[in-house]
Amino acid sequence: MSVGAEPKKIFVESQAMVRQGDARGALSFLQNAAPQLSGHVDFHMNVAIAQRALGDLPAAIKALNSALAIDPYAFMAMLSKGAILEQMGELRKAAEVYKDVLRIAPPESERPASLAPPMQRAQEVVDQQSAAMAEHFRAALGPLMKEYGGESLTRFEECMDVVAGVKRVYNAEPVQVHYPRLPAIPFFDRSYFPWFETLEAATETIQGELQTLMNEGLPGFKPYIQYAPGTPENQFKPLNHSDNWSSLWLWKDGKPQQEAMARCPKTTAILAQLPLADQPDFAPTALFSALAPHMKIPPHTGSTNTRLLVHLPLVLPGPAGFRVGNEVREWRIGEAWAFDDTIEHEAWNDADQTRVIMIFDIWNPLLSAAERSMISALLGTHRDWLAESGK
Missing domain, CATH: 1.25.40.10 (Tetratricopeptide repeat domain)
Structure with missing residues (x-):
């Protein structure tokens, strides 16, 4: 009325x-x-x-x-x-x-x-009470949690923080292909990837070839973000066509990058032994990723939850971090992890020199062989449909 x-x-x-x-x-x-x-x-x-x-x-x-x-x-x-x-x-x-x-x-x-x-005060009261509730949960439930001391309760602790309001819910938000009923797991347990030990054992070999590139001024490295004119830049505007975040691709969209491979033959041979994603015209993808001093990669999500990304830290000149959903981690040289990049994630380099990691994609281990085959076929069929869109 x-x-x-x-x-x-x-x-x-x-x-x-x-x-x-x-x-x-x-x-x-x-x-x-x-x-x-x-x-x-x-x-x-x-x-x-x-x-x-x-x-x-x-x-x-x-x-x-x-x-x-x-x-x-x-x-x-x-x-x-x-x-x-x-x-x-x-x-x-x-x-x-x-x-x-x-x-x-x-x-x-x-x-x-x-x-x-008053709006600022509203936010302050909410934040204060959320923190107090989270602290209360830990005090009240701590004795019970100790009874299960031999079991991982990481998910439960995150649940408490979400209920209290000090953390938010992060779901998979693929930019391109969402595969239903896959759990949104920020970092996958190492038990899924017994070959991590082989990769990590080769760290010094990979670092050797990378150091040669760094001594030469990172030849072949190009801006990671290269949007065409007219493409919405959104949060990546400061990094678009910028060497502050640059990369050297060994495989890109499933295609070998011969010049880069020639510069890094040992690294190429090591990666070729690993179970990289194999999606014709889409994967594998493998690259060196260099982030300049005091730079940040803003929060974003990746293309599909049918794959995971693997990180292998190679050059860490100082403090640098990485967040996937609610979980924040610091890199350690030669220690790999695999994560679902369709969950919001971001990275930062607070050091005074460039940070470099290796990135490559693998299949989500929760997919069956039949599903992998069908997903590859779907991606190809989708690509062909778009190519023939004028018909």
């Missing part, structure tokens, strides 16, 4: 009375108008303003609940309710209301400047 000129005049007058210190008069004034205005959200909002000014906080909450019964998405009523609950010392209840406030808030560019402080 819209508020006409007369109701608006009444609300303005009641607010003026509150500002003048006559909250009781404002409340009486509004109650006299109740029969024709009780269906308006703004009526109950103004009653709450008067009740709060009078110090009757429970009555103000009751009025705001009446406003939210009319419109459950009344943003200002919800924000006011959170603030009054906080004033009453009901921080846990306030945090739950503030969570809804943050979810439905208009974009920051569309909010009046006066809302910046």
Whole structure:
């Protein structure tokens, strides 16, 4: 129900009375108008303003609940309710209301400047209560967790943090191909990859060929991001056509890069012995990835959850890190890991020199041989369909 000129005049007058210190008069004034205005959200909002000014906080909450019964998405009523609950010392209840406030808030560019402080306070209360809840979970459930000390409870600990609100849920978000019913696992357990030991044992050999390239100024390395004109750059704008993130490809979209392979014959031979992904015209992909000092690769997701990416750190001149979903890790020279790159991930190099790792793709180990074959056929069929799109 819209508020006409007369109701608006009444609300303005009641607010003026509150500002003048006559909250009781404002409340009486509004109650006299109740029969024709009780269906308006703004009526109950103004009653709450008067009740709060009078110090009757429970009555103000009751009025705001009446406003939210009319419109459950009344943003200002919800924000006011959170603030009054906080004033009453009901921080846990306030945090739950503030969570809804943050979810439905208009974009920051569309909010009046006066809302910046209360919105910041809402976020602070939510963050504080989330941290307190996570700490409470660990204190309350710690003894029970110790009973299962021999088992990995990493997933359960992440679950506690998600329930508390200190961490968020990350799902697989493939850019190109989503394969249903594969679990979104950030880092896969090493037990899936017994050949990691072979790869890691060859670290010094690979480093030797890489060092030669670095001594020569990284010949053949080109910007990793090379968007065509007119392509949305989004978060990669600072890195588009930039040598701050560069790469040398040994295989690209399933095709051997002969010049790079000639520069790194031992590395090529080592990779050729490993179970790389084999998708004609799509995989394997294998490359050296160089990130300049004090640079960051922004959060992003990869093309398909049918594959995983393997990282092998080769040059780590100082602090550098990597995040997949909620899990943050630091690289260690010669220690490989495999992760699902369709889960949001990012990397950073805080060192004063360039960081270099090797990256290559492998099949998701949870796929059967039949599924792998059919996925390769699907990718080829999809490519051919797009190539013949003019028919």
